[in-house]
Amino acid sequence: MRVRLMCADDLASAERASALTFLDAERSTRRVSEPEVEPRSAVASKQWIDRTRFSLSVDPGGCWVAVEEGTGADGVVGFAMSQNRGGLWYLATYGVLPGHQAQGIGKRLMDAVLAHADGRPGIFSSSVHAGATRRYRLAGFSLHPQMRMAGTVDRSTLPAVDGLREGRAGDFAWMARLDRQLRGAGHGPDHGYMLGAMRLAVSRDMTKPG
Incomplete structure (x- = not known):
């Protein structure tokens, strides 16, 4: 092998x-x-x-x-x-x-x-x-619990979500800063790849970035 x-x-x-x-x-x-x-x-x-x-x-x-x-x-x-x-x-x-x-x-x-x-x-x-x-x-890692749930969501009970917009490449700079703040490092080139493969939604209110 x-x-x-x-x-x-x-x-x-x-x-x-x-x-x-x-x-x-x-x-x-x-x-x-x-x-x-x-x-x-x-x-x-x-x-x-x-x-x-x-x-x-x-x-x-x-x-x-x-x-x-x-x-x-x-x-x-x-x-x-x-x-x-x-x-x-x-x-x-x-x-x-x-x-x-x-x-x-x-x-x-x-x-x-x-x-x-x-x-x-x-x-x-x-x-x-x-x-x-x-x-x-x-290998020395500490493991933390995660939760897995299965079932059907009753969407009528979900609150309305507003204050969002479609994300774009111009958002990558502040997203990278938020990455570093929250997890210690940015995603680097991953943001560009993910933008082409998935949907990006961001907060319109930049006092509440996310």
């Missing part, structure tokens, strides 16, 4: 590994009351590849894969995508195919991305998969 920096040729294989890894994890942690877990859609797969290609272009040193020897780019069995933004490191996604877990591959991937962090404080959102949370604790 070889752990190496990711390249563009790995994108399709890494996406397949990601889809299978998280499908297995979500099925194993699914509550009986929750809907059946569905495989990743073709649209979501393309979004994963596009987002990872962007990460590769911005900070390639944070993107790593584990590949079975002799299989080339088609043999990705593990992946860890991280990025440095100023003084902050974040782990975007991380996993090892179910059939290759508990073999030390996850540790090697985690060691690689932590070396890239170069001592920066880090953030990420973990699944509840026991293997993942164990690996994060062994």
Whole structure:
């Protein structure tokens, strides 16, 4: 097994590994009351590849894969995508195919991305998969609880929200300042990528930026 920096040729294989890894994890942690877990859609797969290609272009040193020897780019069995933004490191996604877990591959991937962090404080959102949370604790991270809720929202009970407008590239400068104030570092080039992939809404009242 070889752990190496990711390249563009790995994108399709890494996406397949990601889809299978998280499908297995979500099925194993699914509550009986929750809907059946569905495989990743073709649209979501393309979004994963596009987002990872962007990460590769911005900070390639944070993107790593584990590949079975002799299989080339088609043999990705593990992946860890991280990025440095100023003084902050974040782990975007991380996993090892179910059939290759508990073999030390996850540790090697985690060691690689932590070396890239170069001592920066880090953030990420973990699944509840026991293997993942164990690996994060062994790496020295403190885990904080999150809440997951399922159900149908009664939209008639939601208060009206006003004071917002569509965001644009001209907002990036103050958004970066707010990033630094709230989390210690800006999103850097991510704002531009996200503006093209998602909707940006901002406060019209700049005394209440957000």
